[in-house]
Amino acid sequence: xxxxxxxxxxxxxxxxxxxxxxxxxxxxxxxxxxxxxxxxxxxxxxxxxxxxxxxxxxxxxxxxxxxxxxxxxxxxxxxxxxxxxxxxxxxxxxxxxxxxxxxxxxxxxxxxxxxxxxxxxxxxxxxxxxxxxxxxxxxxxxxxxxxxxxxxxxxxxxxxxxxxxxxxxxxxxxxxxxxxxxxxxxxxxxxxxxxxxxxxxxxxxxxxxxxxxxxxxxxxxxxxxxxxxxxxxxxxxxxxxxxxxxxxxxxxxxxxxxxxxxxxxxxxxxxxxxxxxxxxxxxxx
Numbered sequence: 459x460x461x462x463x464x465x466x467x468x469x470x471x472x473x474x475x476x477x478x479x480x481x482x483x484x485x486x487x488x489x490x491x492x493x494x495x496x497x498x499x500x501x502x503x504x505x506x507x508x509x510x511x512x513x514x515x516x517x518x519x520x521x522x523x524x525x526x527x528x529x530x531x532x533x534x535x536x537x538x539x540x541x542x543x544x545x546x547x548x549x550x551x552x553x554x555x556x557x558x559x560x561x562x563x564x565x566x567x568x569x570x571x572x573x574x575x576x577x578x579x580x581x582x583x584x585x586x587x588x589x590x591x592x593x594x595x596x597x598x599x600x601x602x603x604x605x606x607x608x609x610x611x612x613x614x615x616x617x618x619x620x621x622x623x624x625x626x627x628x629x630x631x632x633x634x635x636x637x638x639x640x641x642x643x644x645x646x647x648x649x650x651x652x653x654x655x656x657x658x659x660x661x662x663x664x665x666x667x668x669x670x671x672x673x674x675x676x677x678x679x680x681x682x683x684x685x686x687x688x689x690x691x692x693x694x695x696x697x698x699x700x701x702x703x704x705x706x707x708x709x710x711x712x713x714x715x716x717x718x719x720x721x722x723x724x725x726x727x728x729x730x731x732x733x734x735x736x737x738x739x740x741x742x743x
Contacts, residue, residue, distance in 0.1 A: 460541040463517055468599045471524045472567060473533050474509075480516030482508070482546045488554065488574040489669065489701055492518070492546030493677040494532075501542060502528045505674045505696075507571035508547060518546075521570035521599070548677045549700050552667075554578045558641035559585040561633055561664075563626050563655055565647025566592055569600050571669055572646045579644075580607050587640070588612070589629050591647070595620035626651065627658045634662040642667070645704060649713045656704030668704035670695045672712060686712050 464476040482492060486508045495501040504526075510519035524533040535541075552575050560579045564572040569590055580586045586608040592598045593616045605611050612629045613621030622629065626647075633640055643666040645655035652668040659666045672684040672695045679697035686693055687708040693699065 460544045462535055462537050462539050462541070463515065465535075465537050468521065469597050471533070472597070472599055473522060473524065475520045475522075475532075475535075476512070476515070476517045477520060477541060477544065478516055479518050479544055479546075482544070483511040483513055483516055483518050486511050486518060486547040487551035488578040489552030489571070490547035490549045491571075491700065492520070492544055493548060493674070494520075494541050494545075495543040496528060496531050496535075496541060498542045503675055503677070504528045505548070505671065505677065507669075507671075507700075509570045509573055521567070523567045545677065548696060550698070552578065552644075552701060554582050556583045559587065559638070561587045561589065561630065561640045561643045563589045563630055563643060563645040563647070564591070565626055565645075565651040566597065567599070568645075568647030568651070568669075569604075572644065573600055573603060575644055575646075576604065576607055584641075586610065587633060589614070589626045589633075590621075591615070591626035591651070592620075593617065625654075627654050630655060631658050634659055634664050640664050643704075644668075649709055649716065652704060653707075653709035653713075656707070656709075660705055666704035667701050668707060669700045670702060670707070670712065671700065673716065686715075 461478045462475055463478055466474050468474050491505050491507045493503050493505050495503050506520045506522050508518050509521045522529050524530045562572050562576045576586060576588060587610040588604045588608055589612045591614040595615060614624055614626050615621055639662055643659050643664050645652050646669045656666050674684045674696055675681045677696045679694045684695035686695055688702045689706040
């Protein structure tokens, strides 16, 4: 259990793992996530969305970006090694139905959790349009997988190195202005990107679902670390979400809370980098 069966690098600092977790693979649904811990005693608990599952292999697919201490340590693990603790599936599944036309918008690493949702929406009989964004061409992930689902794929890059130059909100606005307009938008990515996707669809009255990735510890609603305000009420992302009505989320409060431990994260990541440097120089195992 929890053994890494396959590992590959998709982009700079972005990795895909297949992990042996047959019970989770059987139960997982689009939109759900796991919480993993690399060290049973002192390891940080981090949430990662389940990007795919293979029932025959008994595996789940995790795609992540190495940005902090735990994800950098996870990126160093190799095929055959085991993750100490893996819990899931957690969170409420995505509401999948035949809506009509569904626009799936993914920014950066947010394309990974968007993929199983796009798969399910397509299987439900929806017309699927995918808008993907990244800073540059080398950071675009899962494009072949998305194109296998639909011919309507728009890729945007900030620097114009691939696809359209600009933000994902631009093609989203164009789609909303069409007649008929989309029946649903699903946006997953950095908080600011999701905020402005919701603001883009709001004037057109297009229902918009966002998937929030807040600070999370236990994943069962006991600690309150992941709380957000939705429609003026406190919600816990781990048990009430991770998906919410994007037009009701208080993004400014969420973004402020995400910065609560920025200094601690910086120090932990710096320590991890120092360890890597020592290993490279042969000063430490």
